[in-house]
Amino acid sequence: MKQIARFPVLAVAILSLLTFMTGCNRLQARDQLNKGVAAYKNAKYEEAIGHFQKAVQLDPTLPMAKLYLATAYAQQVVPDLETPENLQSAQMAIDGFKDVLVKEPKDLTALKGTASLYFNTKKYDLAREWQKKVIEVDPQDPEAHYSVGVIDWRLAYRNAVKLLSSVGMQDDGNGNPKLPKAACGQLQQDNGPLVSEGIEYLQKAIDLRPAYDDAMSYINLAYRRKADLECGNDAARKADLEQAGIWRDKSMGTRKANEEKKNEATPGGITQ
Numbered sequence: 001m002k003q004i005a006r007f008p009v010l011a012v013a014i015l016s017l018l019t020f021m022t023g024c025n026r027l028q029a030r031d032q033l034n035k036g037v038a039a040y041k042n043a044k045y046e047e048a049i050g051h052f053q054k055a056v057q058l059d060p061t062l063p064m065a066k067l068y069l070a071t072a073y074a075q076q077v078v079p080d081l082e083t084p085e086n087l088q089s090a091q092m093a094i095d096g097f098k099d100v101l102v103k104e105p106k107d108l109t110a111l112k113g114t115a116s117l118y119f120n121t122k123k124y125d126l127a128r129e130w131q132k133k134v135i136e137v138d139p140q141d142p143e144a145h146y147s148v149g150v151i152d153w154r155l156a157y158r159n160a161v162k163l164l165s166s167v168g169m170q171d172d173g174n175g176n177p178k179l180p181k182a183a184c185g186q187l188q189q190d191n192g193p194l195v196s197e198g199i200e201y202l203q204k205a206i207d208l209r210p211a212y213d214d215a216m217s218y219i220n221l222a223y224r225r226k227a228d229l230e231c232g233n234d235a236a237r238k239a240d241l242e243q244a245g246i247w248r249d250k251s252m253g254t255r256k257a258n259e260e261k262k263n264e265a266t267p268g269g270i271t272q
Contacts, residue, residue, distance in 0.1 A: 029059035033068065040072055048072045067109060070096025074113055079120040090121045106137045115147065124151050142208035145201045146215045152198030153218055156191040156225045163187050175227030175237040184231040192229055198222045211258055216251035220244045 036051030052069035055062055073093035078086050094117050097110040104110070115130035128151040134144040164171055167183050179187070199222045205215040223244035230237040 025058045026062070029055045029062045029065065032058065033062060033065055036068060036072070040068070040075075045072050045075050066096060067100050067107070070094075070100065070110070070113060074117055077117060077120055080122060082122070087121060090117050093117055108134065108137055111137060112144075115144075119147070119151065124155055127151055140208055142205040142212060142215070145205040145208065146212065146218070149198045149200075149202035149205065149215065149218055149222065152194045152201070153222050153225065156194040156198065156222075159190045159194075160187060160225060160228055163190070173224065175224070175230060175241060177232075177234065177237060179228070179231075181231060184229070188229045188231060191225060195222055195226045195229065199226070211254055213251050213255040213258055216247050216254060220247040220251060223247065 032051045032055035036048045036055060039045075039048035039051060049069065049072045052065060052072055055065040056069060059065070070093050073089055073096060077090045077093065094114055097114045097117075100107055100110040101114075111130060111134045115127050115134060118124075118127035118130060128148055131144045131147045131151070134141060135148075138144070160171060160176075163183055163186060164176065164179070167180055169176065169179065172178075199219060202215045202219045202222060206212050206219075209215070221244075223240050227237045227240035227244070230240065
């Protein structure tokens with residue numbers, strides 16, 4: 001009976017020890033998190049990664065630790081560089097963001113981070129898919145709409161250049177009216193949905209941010225890709241190019257106005 005009576009006491013002692021150890025781990029994890037943030041702010045990304053990794057190991061439930069770790073990995077990714085090391089860093093960041101999204105599926109930082117990484121590693125279809133996930137969570141985000149439009153334009157431009165090259169042509173910037181009919185039909189099939197969606201999302205970005213000069217620039221470019229698709233309809237081609245010119249002028253005017261406002265907000269000279 002005496003031996004049996006000791007078990008509850010032993011259990012309480014073990015539980016108290018575990019609680020104490022868990023508390024210590026959490027304190028150490030927070031310390032590592034703070035050190036990681038400090039290193040990150042000083043652009044010491046390798047050091048920051050080490051601290052964030054330790055924080056996650058010490059306390060996997062610590063808020064922000066996994067998110068900060070993924071962000072630190074992402075900071076090391078060089079856009080459009082396709083070396084194995086760069087792609088590995090990108091994948092580690094993506095995996096980290098997706099790990100965050102398991103528990104927080106609407107975390108906008110993780111959603112945007114994943115979309116950006118796919119874009120920077122030229123996985124444009126996935127980048128567009130993840131930008132649309134951002135829009136599902138925040139329909140009022142102009143940058144996500146802009147990003148979808150930019151991706152659509154990039155894909156359409158790539159398709160156009162490839163097809164023009166296959167028939168011995170280069171983009172003339174005026175809708176390529178000399179493009180053979182069969183080739184133009186193929187381009188309509190490849191680029192029609194991309195151009196339509198791109199213009200739609202870019203327009204939405206401007207609706208949400210009326211002074212969005214970058215979005216205006218890309219609508220100009222999108223209409224030039226639309227002009228490729230008119231296939232012998234010269235009036236429609238010229239109308240597309242006219243729209244492109246209108247948006248080009250709007251972009252230039254808006255950019256100038258934005259710069260003037262910025263200069264007014266931060267005047268030069270010495271202040272005390």
